[in-house]
Amino acid sequence: MEATLLVKNAAQLVTPVRTLEELPSRRGMGKLEIITDGAVAIQHDKIIAVGTTPDVIKKIKITPDTLLVNANGRLMTPGLVDPHTHPIFYTTRENEFEMRIQGKTYQEIAAAGGGIRSSVRAVRQASQAELIEAALPRLNRFLENGVTTIEAKSGYGLSLQDEIKSLQVIKQLNQLHSIELVPTFLGAHEIPDEFRHNRRAYIDLIIHEMLPLVREQHLAEFCDIFCEEHVFSIDESREILMAAQKLGLPAKIHANQLSSNGAAQLAGEIGAISAEHLDRITPEEIQILRDAGVIPILLPGAVFFLNLDHYAPARKMIEAGLAVAIATDYNPGTCMTESLPLMMSLACIKMRMTPAETLIASTLNAAMAINRQDTIGSLAIGKQADLVIWDVPNYQHLAYHFGVQLAEMVIKKGKVCYTKTPHPDEQGVFLRGKNNT
Numbered sequence: 255m256e257a258t259l260l261v262k263n264a265a266q267l268v269t270p271v272r273t274l275e276e277l278p279s280r281r282g283m284g285k286l287e288i289i290t291d292g293a294v295a296i297q298h299d300k301i302i303a304v305g306t307t308p309d310v311i312k313k314i315k316i317t318p319d320t321l322l323v324n325a326n327g328r329l330m331t332p333g334l335v336d337p338h339t340h341p342i343f344y345t346t347r348e349n350e351f352e353m354r355i356q357g358k359t360y361q362e363i364a365a366a367g368g369g370i371r372s373s374v375r376a377v378r379q380a381s382q383a384e385l386i387e388a389a390l391p392r393l394n395r396f397l398e399n400g401v402t403t404i405e406a407k408s409g410y411g412l413s414l415q416d417e418i419k420s421l422q423v424i425k426q427l428n429q430l431h432s433i434e435l436v437p438t439f440l441g442a443h444e445i446p447d448e449f450r451h452n453r454r455a456y457i458d459l460i461i462h463e464m465l466p467l468v469r470e471q472h473l474a475e476f477c478d479i480f481c482e483e484h485v486f487s488i489d490e491s492r493e494i495l496m497a498a499q500k501l502g503l504p505a506k507i508h509a510n511q512l513s514s515n516g517a518a519q520l521a522g523e524i525g526a527i528s529a530e531h532l533d534r535i536t537p538e539e540i541q542i543l544r545d546a547g548v549i550p551i552l553l554p555g556a557v558f559f560l561n562l563d564h565y566a567p568a569r570k571m572i573e574a575g576l577a578v579a580i581a582t583d584y585n586p587g588t589c590m591t592e593s594l595p596l597m598m599s600l601a602c603i604k605m606r607m608t609p610a611e612t613l614i615a616s617t618l619n620a621a622m623a624i625n626r627q628d629t630i631g632s633l634a635i636g637k638q639a640d641l642v643i644w645d646v647p648n649y650q651h652l653a654y655h656f657g658v659q660l661a662e663m664v665i666k667k668g669k670v671c672y673t674k675t676p677h678p679d680e681q682g683v684f685l686r687g688k689n690n691t
């Protein structure tokens with residue numbers, strides 16, 4: 255088989271694998287397979303061979319058109335998958351950040367016009383073109399951090415027109431950028447101001463107008479809700495998510511972030527695909543998620559950024575057999591970072607996950623949380639050719655060497671879409687300060 259691209263001589267090729275029992279069950283963390291002197295051969299957008307460099311070279315045909323990349327001394331992994339982001343906002347909220355640092359409470363900030371509602375005002379005033387222009391550099395930053403797929407939520411429009419506008423922006427970004435965006439409808443992010451005294455009317459708007467239109471126009475693959483005290487109650491969440499499920503949109507839930515409110519239990523009850531945050535999940539709810547095969551998406555960056563110091567009990571979840579995923583929760587209010595590797599560091603330090611577990615949690619388990627396990631999240635024959643070459647010798651470095659940008663080259667669907675150094679040397683090795691004129 256002719257290769258269009260061959261990446262060879264990786265010091266470590268590391269990819270998650272799931273055993274036959276773990277494969278369909280949506281339970282268990284899975285394991286890492288580590289290949290020394292690893293290689294991946296690609297034909298167009300698909301992987302055609304994975305293994306040691308001599309083995310892969312034996313199995314494929316190299317032609318004059320094959321692009322050769324020498325990953326000598328470096329780590330190769332699947333492209334990272336961020337299964338929970340809110341990238342469609344217009345203005346940033348650094349003023350609120352400063353107010354919080356100076357000791358203001360979230361309620362005081364909201365009273366001064368801040369919070370989700372300030373993002374809503376800005377998104378409603380922005381055009382699609384302005385929202386796209388604002389989002390593109392954010393997608394660049396995800397890519398530079400080794401992320402090749404993100405789940406992207408709407409949720410700062412909160413009207414029929416502005417939620418549809420946000421989802422159409424996601425659709426257009428998919429065509430404009432190498433990063434793959436998986437759209438989620440989050441009309442139930444907050445009750446907008448104009449419905450504050452008539453929340454029932456907003457819930458009816460979501461169920462009877464927004465959801466059918468989102469479905470009809472194929473603008474989202476999932477429906478999410480912010481189930482929390484003072485936002486959406488358990489009963490309201492059940493009603494909205496079941497209406498979404500009836501239309502064929504699987505459910506996701508922002509659950510048990512600030513309170514132990516039974517939202518994780520609801521995720522199990524209705525068979526949600528994932529439950530997110532879970533900082534205050536109960537032991538009973540961990541069993542419920544396990545039995546229902548719900549993927550927990552943990553967001554340690556939000557806990558860190560809000561300085562809450564109450565992290566999700568990742569170890570207990572892993573011991574109970576859950577397939578834990580991690581994500582950035584990228585958003586302008588409660589977690590302003592596009593760095594999934596930084597989340598891997600926080601997951602190790604604050605939640606006692608091992609470096610291996612954090613890599614699985616941000617690749618294959620993250621893919622499972624957005625129903626992409628068959629196409630992305632691991633390096634295997636037939637899968638989409640999404641991979642990253644990191645400027646480090648082994649996978650532990652991804653969590654250990656924190657807060658800096660370590661991706662050297664990012665390949666999405668078989669195409670090189672980011673290199674830290676513009677040009678390789680004669681051996682195809684990318685070195686900074688060399689040949690980069």
Ligand SMILES: [Zn+2]
Pocket residue numbers: 338340508583
């Ligand atoms: Zn979120």
